Amino acid sequence: MGKMIIGIDIGSTTTKAVCIENGEVIHKTKTKAADAVTSATGAFGKMIVENGVKMNQIRKIMITGAGAIKIEDELFGISTGKTGEFESIGIGGMFLAGRDNIVIANIGTGTAIVDARKDHISHMGGSGVGGGTILGLAKKLLSTSDFNGIMALAEQGRLNQVDLLLEDIMGSGLSFLNGESTAANFGKMLDTARNEDIALGIVNMVYQVIGMLSVFAAKSRNTDRVVVTGNGSGNQIGKKVLNMITELYRVTFEYPEDAEYTTAIGAGLSALQD
Numbered sequence: 001m002g003k004m005i006i007g008i009d010i011g012s013t014t015t016k017a018v019c020i021e022n023g024e025v026i027h028k029t030k031t032k033a034a035d036a037v038t039s040a041t042g043a044f045g046k047m048i049v050e051n052g053v054k055m056n057q058i059r060k061i062m063i064t065g066a067g068a069i070k071i072e073d074e075l076f077g078i079s080t081g082k083t084g085e086f087e088s089i090g091i092g093g094m095f096l097a098g099r100d101n102i103v104i105a106n107i108g109t110g111t112a113i114v115d116a117r118k119d120h121i122s123h124m125g126g127s128g129v130g131g132g133t134i135l136g137l138a139k140k141l142l143s144t145s146d147f148n149g150i151m152a153l154a155e156q157g158r159l160n161q162v163d164l165l166l167e168d169i170m171g172s173g174l175s176f177l178n179g180e181s182t183a184a185n186f187g188k189m190l191d192t193a194r195n196e197d198i199a200l201g202i203v204n205m206v207y208q209v210i211g212m213l214s215v216f217a218a219k220s221r222n223t224d225r226v227v228v229t230g231n232g233s234g235n236q237i238g239k240k241v242l243n244m245i246t247e248l249y250r251v252t253f254e255y256p257e258d259a260e261y262t263t264a265i266g267a268g269l270s271a272l273q274d
């Protein structure tokens with residue numbers, strides 16, 4: 001019997017597959033498909049073919065994510081198991097961060113916050129605000145569904161055209177916030193606001209919400225670090241917004257490499273734990 005473990009995360013937007021051998025991630029792949037079975041078998045097949053993996057090298061397939069419920073049987077005659085999404089985020093997050101006892105903000109289509117300790121993983125809560133919010137609002141407000149296009153617009157945006165800032169209402173800062181802090185996301189919305197400004201307003205709002213939730217979650221666990229995972233971990237504008245939150249609240253955000261594969265990696269590694 002082979003010793004490779006395949007982890008598949010059927011997310012609401014993208015499906016990720018990884019191959020783990022001897023506790024190391026040796027292959028990874030991403031796909032997008034309309035239904036769970038097509039995306040799981042597609043991601044799996046793509047990874048196998050691209051890397052020349054033989055079926056008899058695989059010991060087990062572990063599936064997680066929103067679409068996992070749709071997979072009922074063994075895939076290709078290989079022993080197939082399912083594992084919880086939050087458990088997988090916790091295990092994968094600890095693996096990528098290289099330590100335990102961490103708070104994880106997983107930014108996918110929506111956002112989940114997970115408290116991960118060596119022997120106990122719990123879902124603290126989260127928010128429906130996430131990457132899907134960016135795509136959905138941009139579709140209507142900017143008439144585009146192209147993620148990179150939205151980010152290119154946001155790069156050129158001016159927040160003071162859409163957000164009501166503290167300096168707009170008080171002429172200065174308030175408490176520990178400076179005058180450029182948002183008082184109300186989209187609370188100004190000038191008639192002259194351009195698509196660039198709206199794009200920035202959307203991304204800024206999403207990451208401000210996630211950042212503040214993360215701050216409160218971290219503080220409630222007496223930590224000053226949050227590990228950011230999911231596809232949203234790689235968003236450059238998002239990182240700038242989170243950096244500003246770090247300056248104000250002294251909670252640091254960490255972006256591990258391969259963070260978009262966290263859930264798939266955790267699913268695969270969970271097979272080694274029992």
Ligand SMILES: Nc1ncnc2c1ncn2[C@@H]1O[C@H](COP(=O)(O)OP(=O)(O)OP(=O)(O)O)[C@@H](O)[C@H]1O
Nearest residue numbers: 011012013014066107108109110131132147230231
């Ligand atoms: N090139 C890209 N194409 C599409 N979406 C992208 C791209 N780059 C980043 N994203 C963002 O990633 C989000 C999806 O992230 P991810 O794949 O982690 O979610 P998921 O696992 O499918 O969803 P969930 O975990 O919430 O069920 C999209 O909503 C989008 O905002």
Ligand SMILES: [Mg+2]
Nearest residue numbers: 011108230263
């Ligand atoms: Mg996900």
